[in-house]
Amino acid sequence: MAGPGATPLFYTFFFYIFGLTAVAAGLVFVTRKSPVAAAMWLVVTMFAIAALYVMLDAQFIGAIQVMVYAGAIMVVFLFVIMLLNLGHPSQFSDLRSFGWKLAAGVVGLGIMAEIFTLTRGTVAHPYVLPAGFAAGQVAREGVIAPLAGPLFRQYLLAFELTSVVLLVAIVGAVVLGMRRTNAG
């Protein structure tokens, strides 16, 4: 274990359970032929990731993950699958040719190697918070306050800009989804 301080064994155990659930469900997701089955397995992955968030002292983000990703975004996906009547797996496989699979393997291995190399690096000590700082903050100030403070002070501009992003996205989705008529 890399972090300082002793992590309880059951904590590590459940962390790995949820992490492996996420990875396994992700693998199943990417190999399903039916889009509906794939979407359902992606929901499993997102629930497992939400559990990881909670174990990493980000309880509010975990709740938001369940509500926004598993609740809202995946429902929109399923709605589009239903709207376009894509629920049945296509007659022929939608996998790409061998060259693409080789490229995917090479790119995937490259990215994994890069990230594994990055995890070996170290950060200068003054920037690292002491062990258990996040958990202590949650115990002192509650789940939302440590997140809301920086969000509405330090990152206020970014927060306000997200409202513009959402507005543009709504207008864009409506315009793209509009049926074009010659009379209009």
Next chain:
Amino acid sequence: MLVDSLFFSAVLFTIGVAGVLIRRNAIIVFMCVELMLNAVNLSFIAFARSYGVGGQVFVLLVMTVAAAEAAVGLAIIIAVFRHRQTVDLQNVNLLKG
């Protein structure tokens, strides 16, 4: 915990990349992009535990952008489906040289 989270994050991101490269169904490719965003969020949360709560703020912003992206992207998929009667990316090759 940090190294373990980065490990899971790397594996999930790689699954997403592989899905984007291998699958041809536009909706599944799009869901793979969401999986990649989730993997990056996991890294952010893991780093936020050791380097301050800014990472969690970033995750909130990433989720907002992901929601906006899902709305626009699915509208594009619907528009493509109206034109081509399919979401198979092999049939969407107008920009191919």
